[in-house]
Amino acid sequence: MKKAITFILLLVSFPTFSQNLRTESALYDGIGIIGYVDQGAFINFTGPNINSTYKNSKFILGMLPSLRFKKDRNIPRNTFVTPNLGVGFTYSYKMAAIQVPLYYNPKTATHNGEWNIGIGLGLRIEKWSK
Known part of the structure; x- marks a missing residue:
């Protein structure tokens, strides 16, 4: 788990050394993702x-x-x-997107609570109109 978080932080911080980089916050980004996590599938939007x-x-x-x-x-x-x-890192290039999400499964009577890492592919919907 610590390796995954370190990897994500490195990926996010690497492009900040560029002069043409623009950083901002958003409530919604228009990226739809389908993927696999914990022996199941997921659909999400950033x-x-x-x-x-x-x-x-x-x-x-x-x-x-x-x-x-x-x-x-x-x-x-x-x-x-x-x-x-979930929480995670998404990288998109033009219309394509790849995502590394983390989802938490809570504790039950038979299993301990744990974080599960997944992988997903998707499309940047906002690029369709351009």
Whole structure:
């Protein structure tokens, strides 16, 4: 977990040495992502974040409001689709985007609470209109 956080911080801080970098915050960025985490899938759109733009690249660190899809094999069962809030790093170049999200699964009677790292691919929706 510490390695993942260190890696994300390095990726976000690396482009700050450039002279053409623009850093700002946003409530919504217009990026839709589909991915895999914890033996299930997720769909999310980037939420409140801090982002940096350099030419056609965009580096985003923020919250990820998501719908997670996972079949629960335990009894009693959870529903197949659950809303979730994650946090993670998103990199987009022109229309393509790749994301490394972190989601927390809370403690239950049989499992300890834990953070799960995932991977996702998506599109930068705001670029469609240009």
